[in-house]
Amino acid sequence: MKRLAILTSGGDCSGMNAVIRAAARTAIANDVEMIGYRKGFAGLLKNDYLELTSRAVSGVLQRGGTFLQSARSQEFRTEEGRRKALDNLLQEKVDGLIVIGGDGSLNGARALDLLGFPVIGIPASIDNDIPYTDMALGVDTALNNIIYAVDCIKDTASSHDRAFIVEVMGRNSGYLASTSAIATGAEFAIVPEVEFDLTEMCHQLRRRYEEGRTNALIIMAEGAGHAQEVADSIKDCAGFETRVTVLGHYQRGGAPTVFDRLLGSRFGLTAVELLLSGTKGVMLGLSTTTLTTTPLEMVVKGGQKKLNNELVHMADILGI
Numbered sequence: 001m002k003r004l005a006i007l008t009s010g011g012d013c014s015g016m017n018a019v020i021r022a023a024a025r026t027a028i029a030n031d032v033e034m035i036g037y038r039k040g041f042a043g044l045l046k047n048d049y050l051e052l053t054s055r056a057v058s059g060v061l062q063r064g065g066t067f068l069q070s071a072r073s074q075e076f077r078t079e080e081g082r083r084k085a086l087d088n089l090l091q092e093k094v095d096g097l098i099v100i101g102g103d104g105s106l107n108g109a110r111a112l113d114l115l116g117f118p119v120i121g122i123p124a125s126i127d128n129d130i131p132y133t134d135m136a137l138g139v140d141t142a143l144n145n146i147i148y149a150v151d152c153i154k155d156t157a158s159s160h161d162r163a164f165i166v167e168v169m170g171r172n173s174g175y176l177a178s179t180s181a182i183a184t185g186a187e188f189a190i191v192p193e194v195e196f197d198l199t200e201m202c203h204q205l206r207r208r209y210e211e212g213r214t215n216a217l218i219i220m221a222e223g224a225g226h227a228q229e230v231a232d233s234i235k236d237c238a239g240f241e242t243r244v245t246v247l248g249h250y251q252r253g254g255a256p257t258v259f260d261r262l263l264g265s266r267f268g269l270t271a272v273e274l275l276l277s278g279t280k281g282v283m284l285g286l287s288t289t290t291l292t293t294t295p296l297e298m299v300v301k302g303g304q305k306k307l308n309n310e311l312v313h314m315a316d317i318l319g320i
């Protein structure tokens, strides 16, 4: 192999730059050229790329987001688009591609794999909903961002008789909401995977209020409903004054944590070594402390990773 390529696709997350940097430097160490497509599959379709020299990837490790930028491409979802992408790769004499992204991007990687092109996928999504990896890239940084914000909110909550509803990301996934609820000592976590009873929650809040507890913290995943509606119901039935804070895209940015810098570097280095050794069509993953490979075919058929039972059990025991 003489020339490899890398791209970041779908929702960005912290740690993507660490992957790009480690992959480029591993390629260079093996006398292989590395190029980076801008804006994911959209850049691949436009043949928009830059040479990733050692210098081009210096100073990016500590930066959140992705310096190659990310995008969502409708054209790549079409068969014609994917053929064009393959033609561009072959025309530029690219021998292998690393795709960093969420569930959608890994489906895109699998589509190129089905066309016979050597691809390695790297799971990157703050939602931590990608199967066959304990942790996706960016999750740890997002969780740290959330607990920092929630700790600040708890300070002001404790100065008033208020219930705070903090909405965190997760269109279909309650991982961030349930994990951050445990880590911040919240009263409730509302997640898309588990049905919740608003009336029962209001009763419990009212009871706690009467017992002398003057504030409450509820963490809600964005996909589990409307935070303002929950706040209005609490105000009406539990009598608490309520405030809503939507953390939004703040959660996805910022300097990656040590965990994400190391995981990203390991993913980047290993992806290149795998391609150079002839492995293709797999997604890298993390199982406890060990890197694993799973065929992309299994990953895309695996569906959304389920919420960990231990996490749900712990939330129950701790009164969340």
Ligand SMILES: Nc1ncnc2c1ncn2[C@@H]1O[C@H](COP(=O)(O)OP(=O)(O)O)[C@@H](O)[C@H]1O
Pocket (backbone or CB within 6 Å): 009, 010, 011, 041, 071, 072, 073, 074, 076, 077, 101, 102, 103, 104, 105, 106, 107, 108, 109, 111, 125
């Ligand atoms: N089933 C699919 N087949 C081919 N390409 C796909 C498929 N699903 C997603 N993609 C490509 O991956 C891009 C990113 O996917 P998306 O779901 O938006 O983000 P994420 O990777 O963060 O989940 C899409 O814009 C599209 O170009």
Ligand SMILES: O=P(O)(O)OC[C@H]1O[C@](O)(COP(=O)(O)O)[C@@H](O)[C@@H]1O
Pocket (backbone or CB within 6 Å): 010, 011, 012, 101, 102, 103, 104, 124, 125, 126, 127, 169, 170, 171, 222, 252
């Ligand atoms: O960047 P956008 O389009 O606002 O996407 C927001 C979504 O992206 C995420 O941060 C990550 O989801 P994906 O990994 O599927 O991209 C979700 O939690 C959130 O709902």
Ligand SMILES: [Mg+2]
Pocket (backbone or CB within 6 Å): 010, 102, 103, 104
């Ligand atoms: Mg997705």
